[in-house]
Amino acid sequence: MNHRTPARSTFRTTALVVAVGSTALIGFLGYTSYGASPTAADQLGVSDVRAHPAPHPAAPPKDRDLRDESGRVSGNVTVFDDSSAAVTRLDGDLLRALREAATDAADDGITIYVNSGWRSKDYQNDLLRDAVSKYGSMAAAARWVATPQTSPHVSGDAVDVGKTNAMSWLSQHGAAYGLCQIYGNEPWHFELRDTRNGCPQMYADPTHDPRMQ
Numbered sequence: 001m002n003h004r005t006p007a008r009s010t011f012r013t014t015a016l017v018v019a020v021g022s023t024a025l026i027g028f029l030g031y032t033s034y035g036a037s038p039t040a041a042d043q044l045g046v047s048d049v050r051a052h053p054a055p056h057p058a059a060p061p062k063d064r065d066l067r068d069e070s071g072r073v074s075g076n077v078t079v080f081d082d083s084s085a086a087v088t089r090l091d092g093d094l095l096r097a098l099r100e101a102a103t104d105a106a107d108d109g110i111t112i113y114v115n116s117g118w119r120s121k122d123y124q125n126d127l128l129r130d131a132v133s134k135y136g137s138m139a140a141a142a143r144w145v146a147t148p149q150t151s152p153h154v155s156g157d158a159v160d161v162g163k164t165n166a167m168s169w170l171s172q173h174g175a176a177y178g179l180c181q182i183y184g185n186e187p188w189h190f191e192l193r194d195t196r197n198g199c200p201q202m203y204a205d206p207t208h209d210p211r212m213q
């Protein structure tokens with residue numbers, strides 16, 4: 001990247017001129033108006049020039065927090081992750097059941113990850129839009145992604161778990177904690193149900209779920 005070297009030295013020269021020039025100016029202001037120097041320096045942005053000598057503005061801060069605010073999940077998030085809105089905004093009973101199950105699953109050497117949990121309406125809408133363009137129509141997309149109005153993820157009542165070993169552990173032991181797979185085509189999607197008589201029969205896919213109508 002040849003063009004960067006001259007750009008950088010130009011910046012240094014400019015910074016030096018600004019620094020020298022403003023030092024003289026601050027001296028002048030200090031002489032004429034007692035106590036005015038810091039304000040004048042701030043207004044001139046002198047301190048900024050000195051504090052950030054990088055040739056380009058610093059990269060924007062990681063948007064981890066914002067992503068969490070929407071319920072997006074990045075990396076390995078467990079049901080115990082208190083910094084992820086996807087986890088903490090789940091329904092309290094669902095989260096308690098998940099943590100109980102995860103504690104026992106850990107004894108079997110299995111970690112239950114949250115691939116998706118609570119979602120903001122905007123995030124759910126983004127998912128729906130992506131699904132419509134992927135599957136070609138709203139009707140086809142409805143087999144996989146609900147609307148913000150109907151999604152149990154938006155209300156905090158559903159969790160998509162990973163990885164495969166956690167899915168199969170939960171399909172085997174989940175009912176003991178009230179955790180049930182709801183849709184035949186989504187082995188990762190669990191919700192809380194009355195399981196005194198075992199988990200209810202699954203719907204083939206979400207389009208058969210009366211809540212989605």
Ligand SMILES: [Zn+2]
Pocket residue numbers: 153158159160186188189190
């Ligand atoms: Zn789901």
